[in-house]
Amino acid sequence: MPDIKSLTREELEIQFKEWDEPVYRVTQLLEWLYIRRVTSWDAMSNLPKPLREKLRADFSLRTLELVRKQGSRDTTQKFLWKLNDGSFIESVLIPANPALYGEASDRHTLCISTQVGCAYGCKFCASGLEGWKRNLAPNEIVEQILAVERWHVAQPKSESLEPAENRIVNNIVVMGMGEPLANYDNLLKALKILNAPWGGGIGARKITISTSGLVPQIRKLAEEPLQFRLAISLHGATDDVRNKIMPVNKKYPLKELAAACDYYQQKKGRMIALEYILISGVNDSVEQAKPLAVLAKKLFAKVNLIPYNKVEGLLWERPPEDVCENFLNALEKQKTIATLRREKGHDIDAACGQLRLKTEKELAATR
Numbered sequence: 001m002p003d004i005k006s007l008t009r010e011e012l013e014i015q016f017k018e019w020d021e022p023v024y025r026v027t028q029l030l031e032w033l034y035i036r037r038v039t040s041w042d043a044m045s046n047l048p049k050p051l052r053e054k055l056r057a058d059f060s061l062r063t064l065e066l067v068r069k070q071g072s073r074d075t076t077q078k079f080l081w082k083l084n085d086g087s088f089i090e091s092v093l094i095p096a097n098p099a100l101y102g103e104a105s106d107r108h109t110l111c112i113s114t115q116v117g118c119a120y121g122c123k124f125c126a127s128g129l130e131g132w133k134r135n136l137a138p139n140e141i142v143e144q145i146l147a148v149e150r151w152h153v154a155q156p157k158s159e160s161l162e163p164a165e166n167r168i169v170n171n172i173v174v175m176g177m178g179e180p181l182a183n184y185d186n187l188l189k190a191l192k193i194l195n196a197p198w199g200g201g202i203g204a205r206k207i208t209i210s211t212s213g214l215v216p217q218i219r220k221l222a223e224e225p226l227q228f229r230l231a232i233s234l235h236g237a238t239d240d241v242r243n244k245i246m247p248v249n250k251k252y253p254l255k256e257l258a259a260a261c262d263y264y265q266q267k268k269g270r271m272i273a274l275e276y277i278l279i280s281g282v283n284d285s286v287e288q289a290k291p292l293a294v295l296a297k298k299l300f301a302k303v304n305l306i307p308y309n310k311v312e313g314l315l316w317e318r319p320p321e322d323v324c325e326n327f328l329n330a331l332e333k334q335k336t337i338a339t340l341r342r343e344k345g346h347d348i349d350a351a352c353g354q355l356r357l358k359t360e361k362e363l364a365a366t367r
């Protein structure tokens with residue numbers, strides 16, 4: 001049975017027409033789903049009961065179950081959600097940090113997942129450790145934002161939050177568990193719902209899609225009418241380094257990736273972000289900063305440096321602080337726009353996928 005939050009307004013209008021229901025009922029339904037974010041059909045009190053029954057019979061209205069939350073209100077907060085089939089996914093709420101993805105006015109960014117697990121097997125990543133399980137449906141992607149906002153509204157208010165504030169997520173980065181562009185159709189549908197004025201109402205320019213480098217999908221994304229921002233999980237500026245840590249590079253080497261990014265940049269006229277996790281002894285030498293600066297310049301891209309966060313069970317280490325600072329300086333000397341993530345509060349988010357693995361292991365131990 002399809003979930004109601006996997007449907008666009010146009011699809012709902014077709015369905016309501018078939019049922020001989022007036023169009024304004026679609027508007028009412030959408031308000032219940034995306035403004036009031038209700039979790040049951042019965043709560044939709046201005047919809048006639050027979051209509052609610054028809055909706056109940058043909059569509060599910062699924063929500064995410066919050067299983068665990070890490071972090072405090074004014075720092076990064078990680079949410080572990082349980083899906084309907086018992087799988088776990090993570091979303092991470094990051095307080096305003098204009099240097100990363102947003103603008104000065106952005107209060108919170110939500111990093112969302114698109115798959116359960118990941119097939120791409122980047123060597124440093126917890127999400128890929130147990131392989132790929134399945135793609136998320138559009139409603140499971142959309143619901144991550146709604147569930148965080150529901151949680152937010154339910155919190156006791158403090159002085160740091162405006163009392164009437166109903167929304168908390170005003171920036172989305174699609175950079176959580178999974179390779180977003182490997183779940184292209186569901187992702188695009190979810191983002192259209194989140195972007196639409198009748199849905200999430202989040203501007204396309206406030207949505208960043210990150211990819212490990214799926215070249216054909218980057219080119220496809222360039223043809224989409226919506227102006228999403230693009231981030232590349234680069235982590236190596238030469239094929240040698242990328243081949244060592246990212247198997248996707250063997251299929252789509254840097255030359256092809258750079259050409260696809262260039263195409264995206266030409267089509268959209270937007271600055272691309274290059275994500276670069278600094279891993280000790282792998283990609284953190286100042287010699288590596290040179291090809292990175294050349295690539296960033298060529299692609300009109302900015303570089304986000306993120307010191308590695310240790311993943312349990314993996315050998316990789318975070319470089320010392322001075323090594324990270326030297327790397328940043330080397331980029332800046334070459335006139336590259338670059339930021340280095342220094343905030344301690346963000347530590348839990350870089351190791352995305354860990355909370356899920358930890359919880360799955362704990363559950364297995366109790367069975």
Ligand code: SF4
Nearest residue numbers: 118121122125128178
């Ligand atoms: S870094 Fe991204 S693409 Fe690579 S294994 Fe992790 S989730 Fe998958």
